[in-house]
Amino acid sequence: xxxxxxxxxxxxxxxxxxxxxxxxxxxxxxxxxxxxxxxxxxxxxxxxxxxxxxxxxxxxxxxxxxxxxxxxxxxxxxxxxxxxxxxxxxxxxxxxxxxxxxxxxxxxxxxxxxxxxxxxxxxxxxxxxxxxxxxxxxxxxxxxxxxxxxxxxxxxxxxxxxxxxxxxxxxxxxxxxxxxxxxxxxxxxxxxxxxxxxxxxxxxxxxxxxxxxxxxxxxxxxxxxxxxxxxxxxxxxxxxxxxxxxxxxxxxxxxxxxxxxxxxxxxxxxxxxxxxxxxxxxxxxxxxxxxxxxxxxxxxxxxxxxxxxxxxxxxxxxxxxxxxxxxxxxxxxxxxxxxxxxxxxxxxxxxxxxxxxxxxxxxxxxxxxxxxxxxxxxxxxxxxxxxxxxxxxxxxxxxxxxxxxxxxxxxxxxxxxxxxxxxxxxxxxxxxxxxxxxxxxxxxxxxxxxxxxxxxxxxxxxxxxxxxxxxxx
Amino acid sequence: xxxxxxxxxxxxxxxxxxxxxxxxxxxxxxxxxxxxxxxxxxxxxxxxxxxxxxxxxxxxxxxxxxxxxxxxxxxxxxxxxxxxxxxxxxxxxxxxxxxxxxxxxxxxxxxxxxxxxxxxxxxxxxxxxxxxxxxxxxxxxxxxxxxxxxxxxxxxxxxxxxxxxxxxxxxxxxxxxxxxxxxxxxxxxxxxxxxxxxxxxxxxxxxxxxxxxxxxxxxxxxxxxxxxxxxxxxxxxxxxxxxxxxxxxxxxxxxxxxxxxxxxxxxxxxxxxxxxxxxxxxxxxxxxxxxxxxxxxxxxxxxxxxxxxxxxxxxxxxxxxxxxxxxxxxxxxxxxxxxxxxxxxxxxxxxxxxxxxxxxxxxxxxxxxxxxxxxxxxxxxxxxxxxxxxxxxxxxxxxxxxxxxxxxxxxxxxxxxxxxxxxxxxxxxxxxxxxxxxxxxxxxxxxxxxxxxxxxxxxxxxxxxxxxxxxxx
Numbered sequence: 001x002x003x004x005x006x007x008x009x010x011x012x013x014x015x016x017x018x019x020x021x022x023x024x025x026x027x028x029x030x031x032x033x034x035x036x037x038x039x040x041x042x043x044x045x046x047x048x049x050x051x052x053x054x055x056x057x058x059x060x061x062x063x064x065x066x067x068x069x070x071x072x073x074x075x076x077x078x079x080x081x082x083x084x085x086x087x088x089x090x091x092x093x094x095x096x097x098x099x100x101x102x103x104x105x106x107x108x109x110x111x112x113x114x115x116x117x118x119x120x121x122x123x124x125x126x127x128x129x130x131x132x133x134x135x136x137x138x139x140x141x142x143x144x145x146x147x148x149x150x151x152x153x154x155x156x157x158x159x160x161x162x163x164x165x166x167x168x169x170x171x172x173x174x175x176x177x178x179x180x181x182x183x184x185x186x187x188x189x190x191x192x193x194x195x196x197x198x199x200x201x202x203x204x205x206x207x208x209x210x211x212x213x214x215x216x217x218x219x220x221x222x223x224x225x226x227x228x229x230x231x232x233x234x235x236x237x238x239x240x241x242x243x244x245x246x247x248x249x250x251x252x253x254x255x256x257x258x259x260x261x262x263x264x265x266x267x268x269x270x271x272x273x274x275x276x277x278x279x280x281x282x283x284x285x286x287x288x289x290x291x292x293x294x295x296x297x298x299x300x301x302x303x304x305x306x307x308x309x310x311x312x313x314x315x316x317x318x319x320x321x322x323x324x325x326x327x328x329x330x331x332x333x334x335x336x337x338x339x340x341x342x343x344x345x346x347x348x349x350x351x352x353x354x355x356x357x358x359x360x361x362x363x364x365x366x367x368x369x370x371x372x373x374x375x376x377x378x379x380x381x382x383x384x385x386x387x388x389x390x391x392x393x394x395x396x397x398x399x400x401x402x403x404x405x406x407x408x409x410x411x412x413x414x415x416x417x418x419x420x421x422x423x424x425x426x427x428x429x430x431x432x433x434x435x436x437x438x439x440x441x442x443x444x445x446x447x448x449x450x451x452x453x454x455x456x457x458x459x460x461x462x463x464x465x466x467x468x469x470x471x472x473x
Numbered sequence: 474x475x476x477x478x479x480x481x482x483x484x485x486x487x488x489x490x491x492x493x494x495x496x497x498x499x500x501x502x503x504x505x506x507x508x509x510x511x512x513x514x515x516x517x518x519x520x521x522x523x524x525x526x527x528x529x530x531x532x533x534x535x536x537x538x539x540x541x542x543x544x545x546x547x548x549x550x551x552x553x554x555x556x557x558x559x560x561x562x563x564x565x566x567x568x569x570x571x572x573x574x575x576x577x578x579x580x581x582x583x584x585x586x587x588x589x590x591x592x593x594x595x596x597x598x599x600x601x602x603x604x605x606x607x608x609x610x611x612x613x614x615x616x617x618x619x620x621x622x623x624x625x626x627x628x629x630x631x632x633x634x635x636x637x638x639x640x641x642x643x644x645x646x647x648x649x650x651x652x653x654x655x656x657x658x659x660x661x662x663x664x665x666x667x668x669x670x671x672x673x674x675x676x677x678x679x680x681x682x683x684x685x686x687x688x689x690x691x692x693x694x695x696x697x698x699x700x701x702x703x704x705x706x707x708x709x710x711x712x713x714x715x716x717x718x719x720x721x722x723x724x725x726x727x728x729x730x731x732x733x734x735x736x737x738x739x740x741x742x743x744x745x746x747x748x749x750x751x752x753x754x755x756x757x758x759x760x761x762x763x764x765x766x767x768x769x770x771x772x773x774x775x776x777x778x779x780x781x782x783x784x785x786x787x788x789x790x791x792x793x794x795x796x797x798x799x800x801x802x803x804x805x806x807x808x809x810x811x812x813x814x815x816x817x818x819x820x821x822x823x824x825x826x827x828x829x830x831x832x833x834x835x836x837x838x839x840x841x842x843x844x845x846x847x848x849x850x851x852x853x854x855x856x857x858x859x860x861x862x863x864x865x866x867x868x869x870x871x872x873x874x875x876x877x878x879x880x881x882x883x884x885x886x887x888x889x890x891x892x893x894x895x896x897x898x899x900x901x902x903x904x905x906x907x908x909x910x911x912x913x914x915x916x917x918x919x920x921x922x923x924x925x926x927x928x929x930x931x932x933x934x935x936x937x938x939x940x941x942x943x944x945x946x
Contacts, residue, residue: 243759286716
């Protein structure tokens with residue numbers, strides 16, 4: 001049934017079947033999940049994608065779509081049955097259109113986010129999606145997982161940056177919804193249904209993405225605050241004073257800063273004294289840097305005077321701007337260098353965020369003394385990477401007794417954190433999606449009505465259940 | 474089967490059955506559509522809505538949800554079979570929560586948009602949805618039709634201003650998705666599926682809406698330009714120079730301005746000379762008016778020097794700001810005072826907008842000499858109200874030979890305009906929805922694949938087909 005010659009007959013692109021060729025596609029980049037596939041298809045066009053899915057649909061062969069394979073939730077790794085075809089979209093790499101006057105570009109799914117940003121830049125525009133994996137994650141994957149990142153406060157998630165989609169349906173038909181329109185009320189919102197569905201309803205092959213004029217100047221401030229509550233107060237103050245010129249507002253704990261300084265010797269706090277928490281503020285100006293610096297100075301002056309801020313350093317060059325951002329962007333890697341990590345990608349109403357940190361920190365400290373809380377994230381979006389590291393004296397490598405002890409508490413720790421999130425009206429997956437990692441937990445926190453609605457949508461758009469089975473649902 | 478006593482038994486709110494009581498609900502506000510219903514239910518709570526829909530679902534009785542009854546496409550008027558229950562949401566009027574720190578408010582569906590804006594203002598915030606019917610349209614209706622308006626350029630459509638929903642499903646179950654989160658990737662996007670579905674998939678009973686800090690200052694400019702192409706050039710210039718401080722950019726033709734001046738004697742152009750086109754620019758500043766005026770002066774100076782702008786008037790008081798806006802906001806009413814109108818609510822890629830106007834104007838003039846094109850709209854969103862009035866000497870009242878002659882060309886005129894829109898990748902319903910008015914035309918411009926996907930979603934969420942039958946699909 002799964003005969004390769006009949007699949008080879010429907011498209012003339014790449015088809016990998018040798019274990020060594022397939023291996024890079026069958027393990028996620030962190031090595032957390034490994035699966036099997038009977039083949040890896042690498043089509044070159046959307047038409048080829050449709051032919052492959054049509055072929056799989058006729059034979060009820062599961063299809064696992066994959067972009068840059070940089071996901072954090074196991075959404076792009078097949079299970080270990082070996083029944084699935086892995087469908088890599090990385091060779092769909094055409095720039096279909098760039099329209100600076102409409103502030104849009106139409107790209108195929110396999111371009112990386114970095115390439116997408118470069119296409120925008122060449123047209124004198126900014127594509128504002130920005131995240132750590134941008135050199136290897138793809139536009140298709142960004143949309144399939146509704147990626148977030150550091151500019152969501154101002155520009156929204158991947159969802160908000162997409163005007164139109166081209167999708168191969170679960171039955172192998174090509175839907176062209178590549179509309180470059182800000183307004184279109186002509187039926188149900190298919191676009192937003194496919195965005196964030198992690199390849200379980202169809203395959204995104206191209207998208208119309210929003211562009212914005214690039215800012216003329218960007219400045220950043222690294223600000224010491226006494227508590228999460230003061231960090232939230234500073235956010236509110238910055239929103240009022242700067243309006244949409246506030247383009248990022250990130251939270252970093254002193255534990256995080258300490259790890260970055262330990263593992264990245266080039267990274268140093270610009271402040272003379274330590275503080276339990278820091279806020280990184282980024283301000284973008286359409287015209288000139290002087291106005292940006294003046295606005296930032298005025299904001300920080302007011303906050304210092306009100307006693308809600310302890311100290312602050314403001315960037316006065318691009319190098320300094322990058323150095324301040326490096327303190328935030330290196331947290332995840334620095335934590336990784338410290339041994340195993342347990343990660344939580346959670347979102348909360350911003351009004352509950354400080355309360356959440358205080359109470360959950362205390363609950364964890366009471367139950368597991370010595371565990372280190374490595375808390376940072378996108379304050380302006382209410383999105384915390386509420387991560388946990390083992391005690392400093394129990395950081396043994398993978399496979400050690402220390403690591404086994406630490407990971408034996410993972411399920412209980414997840415339960416404690418996610419119960420607290422749910423109790424405050426939050427989300428247990430803010431920007432990383434469900435994949436297999438959070439699938440069952442997500443179901444636990446959803447009402448029966450919501451689970452039934454989700455199942456009805458899956459059934460409607462993928463009636464034979466071949467699209468990325470076992471993910472999300 | 475449709476026995477009232479059994480319906481009265483499931484909820485204790487209002488139930489109208491007398492023709493005189495029901496009449497206001499059975500004709501749209503413009504008097505364009507009139508239908509019949511066997512009763513009008515006016516529940517007071519979401520729980521009552523669920524009980525009513527459950528009751529209807531069990532009996533396969535069609536349900537037509539209605540908010541403020543201000544729609545322009547007949548989406549809230551029942552057909553004339555008399556089989557449907559009209560479900561008025563206007564008595565669901567509770568403010569469930571206002572959370573200024575999270576920049577959200579949770580409102581029930583029956584509050585008017587104006588009331589919603591007032592709730593926001595009382596909390597020191599702005600709810601930026603703004604449109605002509607705001608005194609009577611409801612939040613539920615705004616979301617069910619994904620309303621647009623004059624601030625979309627900066628803040629998006631109703632869709633982009635909603636974080637969470639509470640919905641009564643087509644089977645009468647209550648789904649609570651009232652999440653006040655900027656990020657939540659835990660499954661398929663139910664929220665955006667219900668938004669814009671015009672009551673055909675379920676009934677929106679409450680929503681979490683986004684708030685923003687109010688601007689400290691707003692200024693407007695009324696700018697004369699020679700052509701639609703120059704208007705688009707000015708938009709691009711304004712986006713580059715003002716960034717997100719540009720909060721509205723509207724287009725008005727001299728024909729529109731002439732009608733406003735004729736029918737609203739208080740409204741007068743601030744410019745000494747006529748011009749074929751005008752652009753209304755609104756700039757909002759988080760801090761002070763002086764900065765706003767300086768930025769606007771600099772923008773207009775550059776555009777004048779480049780010869781892309783003929784003349785401009787800038788508001789220097791709130792009264793002047795309102796007077797400039799009145800020139801734009803009264804176009805629709807002024808056109809109505811001139812006799813029958815044929816309206817097109819279309820969206821185009823902004824890069825195709827000038828071309829569309831030039832070519833379509835010429836095609837209409839060639840085929841129907843003397844028809845007046847009353848073109849205005851939301852330039853920044855690519856959304857034109859491409860309206861048509863009869864020749865000045867054939868403006869007879871409704872029922873006259875003139876009116877009959879004019880309306881006899883409506884279908885051909887729609888076809889010409891909408892074919893031109895479709896050929897340029899546009900939308901035939903930008904912000905007014907489909908209702909019954911554009912249902913069949915929309916289907917004509919959609920591919921068979923898209924029609925099949927839309928039908929699958931309707932079938933999945935409203936399997937017995939009771940929700941607002943005959944609308945959208």
